[in-house]
Amino acid sequence: MSLRFALLAILRVGPLSGYDLQKQFHQSVGHVWHAPDSQIYPELRKMETDGLIEGEEQTRGERGTRRVYHVTDAGERAFLEWMESPLDYQRVRDPAHLRAAYLESATPAAAREFLERHIAHWESELEQFDGELTHIANLSNPMLTRRLAVTPDEDRERTIEFKRFAYEGLAERARVEIEWARRGLELLDRLY
Amino acid sequence: MSLRFALLAILRVGPLSGYDLQKQFHQSVGHVWHAPDSQIYPELRKMETDGLIEGEEQTRGERGTRRVYHVTDAGERAFLEWMESPLDYQRVRDPAHLRAAYLESATPAAAREFLERHIAHWESELEQFDGELTHIANLSNPMLTRRLAVTPDEDRERTIEFKRFAYEGLAERARVEIEWARRGLELLDRLY
DNA sequence: CTCATCATGTAAATTGTTACATGATTCA
DNA sequence: TGAATCATGTAACAATTTACATGATGAG
Known part of the structure; x- marks a missing residue:
């Protein structure tokens, strides 16, 4: 459940494509919350359907496209609410x-x-x-x-x-x- | 994947019913590897079909039964092999x-x-x-x-x-x- | 006779892992 | 023109969480 907030934390800084986000992710929040690309892309889609972010299809070269995401007001609120909410500690598994x-x-x-x-x-x-x-x-x-x-x-x-x-x-x-x-x-x- | 080895670690000491095991578990290995009952019972069944442990149905009172498990030779070997094998570190998620x-x-x-x-x-x-x-x-x-x-x-x-x-x-x-x-x-x- | 505790799960949903798949573009 | 990197996933599986479910026995 924290994955989406980890992603929001990055996106809140400014719009990014899934690919750029994923790269930033691995270099920053990825240190505290690992996720493979195969989890990030679908999660972004889910966050979009949940209204936390919005994606815009951009063209790239002749035929290429990329999807640039930005945080919506609802996404911003969700992040701030998460920051205010008590953290749930998952049990040890060491x-x-x-x-x-x-x-x-x-x-x-x-x-x-x-x-x-x-x-x-x-x-x-x-x-x-x-x-x-x-x-x-x-x-x-x-x-x-x-x-x-x-x-x-x-x-x-x-x-x-x-x-x-x-x-x-x-x-x-x-x-x-x-x-x-x-x-x-x-x-x-x-x-x- | 470590759950079964955590369970084996306890069972290796001596036969136990699922219920007793689960109780011992929460008081000992449970400190390093949490698992709810709803995960322990099915995992025991799976370990049995994999031949790592064997369960014996025992009667208890008039109609009650309980299943007492013990580690098989294959289970003992599996545990020792696990102890010899390199540990795989899962990525941080903190x-x-x-x-x-x-x-x-x-x-x-x-x-x-x-x-x-x-x-x-x-x-x-x-x-x-x-x-x-x-x-x-x-x-x-x-x-x-x-x-x-x-x-x-x-x-x-x-x-x-x-x-x-x-x-x-x-x-x-x-x-x-x-x-x-x-x-x-x-x-x-x-x-x- | 009632309550704690013994005894064992199922079902559904979510999360995470692993492996694979594909094509475009840019730079040397 | 070939390699790096840009770009985005799907599919199958494994592990975990959460919630619910049920009945027996023994002690007081």
Whole structure:
């Protein structure tokens, strides 16, 4: 259900074609809400039938077309309402901690590999988050600058600070996962 | 896909009826892999047709029945294979950080409430994890003691330590979420 | 005899994943 | 002219959520 709000968050900055949206998506909100193209295009169509966005068919070259979407008033309202509404927390479903709890059933080699992969996974996430934080600090994030361009002066600091806040939370989470898995490796050394 | 391995993890300790399993589940693995009863019962049936477990119909009182499941050799192998296999990380889908990134679009009151709820949510999770850690330390967790009863001596320490390790990771994650949201509240104070 | 808890689901809808499919345009 | 990238999906399946449904047993 959050997918549409993730999409609205991007579209609210300005009209975009499905393709451009999808690209912006993967570089920005996609960090907190992944969705493949095959989910984005149909969702845009559904949002259109629900009246949250409107699409305009544009020609491109001789025969090509693309559909450029913009947020309607109803879409804007829906987004703001979502921002005011209590967030529903979905229940935990954490394969890594599930496996960690039963690591005595794995061979030491598999246990070690699991932890090393965990570290690698979160290091790569951390790299992305830190990259985003740099872009935010430099105002070199394209979505953020586009957003700031349409933001009243008194909201600019807030816009930047909340984005930084969100990514700092993600980066810290990544660091904690890495430290945890490192402790796991030490534990392995002790136990075998 | 991890659900069946979460269920296997419990059943491997010893035979259980669907109902007992479901109860044990919510008190143990359920902390890392939530599933409602309406998913557990059908999944058990599917696991049975896949040959991972076998169920025996037992009478209960006059007319009542219950189905007691145990893990087959194939189920045991499947679990161990899963433990050896690389874990596939599903992509992030994090509504809280998604919302945090756009908090400038919420009213200050809603932003504050969002963060306070976030703290409350993770404090309650933390309480559960800390409770589990106490049970692990005291060996007063029923699933763990049942498991230890069927565990060879040389594996007992590992069994305990990995369980502790898993729950410490969860607890730390909860603490990080709480600290993050607290910083968010301070940020709100600064910005408005 | 009534209430908690034992016991087991079905049905419908939504969401998400994976794999495949197709054609246009632009730039080197 | 061939590769990159623009552009938009469909189809099939798997997983998850939500809501509903039903009856038995045991303890007080």
